[in-house]
Amino acid sequence: MKSVYSNFLRLSTLCLLGVLLLCTAAGLLFNVKLLPGGLSRSMLLLPAALILFWGYRRYSSPLELLRSLEEVGYIPEPGCSRLQTVNQVRYRRKKGDLPPVYPNGWYRLLDSHLLLRGELKNITLLGEQVALYRTQEGQVYVVDAYCPHLGANLAVGGQVVGNCIECPFHGWQFNGEDGKCTKIPYAVKVPEFAKIKTWPSCEVNGMICIWYHSDGLAPTWSIPEQEEITSKEWVYRGRTEHYVGAHIEEIPENGADIAHLSQVHGPCAISGVDLRYTNSKLWKFVKHTWKVQWQPEPEPNNHCSQMFLEHALTLFGKHFALLDLHVIARQVGPGLVFMTFKHDFLGSGVILLCVTPVEPLLQRVSHSIYYQENMITAIPKFILWVECKQFERDIMIWNNKKYVSKPLLIKEDSAVQRHRHWFAQFYSENSPRLVFQQQGLDW
Ligand code: FES
Ligand SMILES: [Fe+2]
Structure with missing residues (x-):
């Protein structure tokens, strides 16, 4: 049916x-x-x-909107290319008194369908290079990309052999399960100490994720399974990918920043993403209005928080109740958000919003939408497109702002402070901080 x-x-x-x-x-x-x-x-x-x-x-076919850093959120400077503008803004921007740059938690590496059996990929995250591969049996492993022998990148020219990854330089093979070297083609015996670092990983909700903890601790919580995705009741309808030039905490904090919603996201999505023009008179007759509540979850899910969002659309000041949308955005750890929505006519589905730090002030953000299969595909694709446009407005703020450690907040902003308090649980004593090097921030 x-x-x-x-x-x-x-x-x-x-x-x-x-x-x-x-x-x-x-x-x-x-x-x-x-x-x-x-x-x-x-x-x-x-x-x-x-x-x-x-x-x-x-x-x-699913919607795919993939944007590079320089494509979104920067105002081109006269006489500069987009890339030069990005580098200049990143170079001269005040960084503020930043929290540690890599919070502890699960992060998305890649959507599952983008890694075939026997395939191998090099991915940058958390300032590291990792090699991600899938065996012929379908198991996924993540290891450090650089070979401990003489430093070749395993994911560049290497290959998958059984459960192992083989280095392209001298042919050493490492088991993805425990990192042990299993073969050195020219040695009589493989020494016990020959090992590569492995990363705890899991595959759930159509994506491959890895666990990071600055003290090397094992995962303390797991990613909840969205049953409708596993049972294929909701099917994949598209994804977007953006790069954001900001500290990771700025992005989830947006969910607790209730006051920005009418200012940034009030103008209709069709009026564009450049904040200089979104309030144009042409589109004044359409307006989004939002009511939001943010709260952390109690034990044992204190690593989760929820944002309840009620969206309404007005045309010429008239409210169309038929288009009201209720969204629950559940933040799970520092890098994953499940945005689920249910509508009488438009159906139900989820957007998985994932934030993965690439380097201290650069985040890779993906939105993947799964939607009930019997709904015309234009609906989820349109929802994803609108979410993408609204998100790109936030990017313009994030790419150019400074992190303010002691913000000037008023009573109505109290959720921002509560969010900071909640988010602090993802930092530990050894969480790395940004070593300030202007010349190191070029893109
Ligand atoms: S560098 Fe990898 S086997 Fe030599
Ligand atoms: Fe926002």
Whole structure:
């Protein structure tokens, strides 16, 4: 029942495509005059078939919006390229009295479908390089990218052999389970101390995550499974990826910063992402309004917090209750957010919002949407697109702001202070701090 809609759409598109191709073939081969004008008119059916096929592929494939750092959130400086602007802003910006840069917790590395069996990838996160690979049996392992022998990058030219990863330089093999070296092609015996660092990892909700703790502690909590994703009741409909030039804590803190919602996210999404123009008169007749509450969860889920968000849309000052949307954004640890929504007509689904530090003041942020399968794909894709536009407005603030350790808050901002207190649990004594080096911040 749940896939009746998509099967019907697929079948009807294929039928129409078949008819168009048959008509074209008949016109070309037998000069059958299916359309007035004969052969030349029949040939017009071919581009029509191709356009139909292209349109169907566009419609049914997941949305992918991947943005580089310089594409979003910077105002180009006169005479500078986008990249030069980014480097200048990052170089001269006041950094403020920053908290430690890598909080303890689980972080997303990659969406599961982007790592095939036998595939190997090099990923930068937390100021480190890791090699991520999937065995032929489907198991995922994460190890340090640099070989302890002479430093080659295992993910650049290396290969997956059974449970092991083989270095491209001298052929040493390391087991992803415990990091032990299992083979040195030119040695009689593999010494006991030959080992590579492994990272605790897990695969859940269609993504591969790794655990980081500055003291090397094992995971103290696990990532909750979204059952609708595992059971395929909700299916993948697209993803976005952005880079944000800010401290990681700025991003989740946004959920507790209630006052910014009407200022930054009030203007309609179509009015763009450049905050200089979002309040243009042209789009004044559409407005988003938000009501938000933020609160931490009690033990044993004190590593989680929840934001309850009620969204309403007004057109010419008139409220359309049909478009009201209730969202629960559950923050799980420092780097994962589950935004679930339910709507009587628009259906239900989840956006997995993941923030992964690449380096101290650079975050990779992904949004992946999973939605009930029997809903037309345009709905989840549109929701993801709107979320993406609203998020890009925040990026413009984050990329240019300074972290204020002692902010000037008023009573109405109290959730910001409570959020900072809650977030502090993810730092420990040895959490690394930014060593200030202006020349080290170039992108
Ligand atoms: S550097 Fe990896 S085996 Fe030599
Ligand atoms: Fe925001």
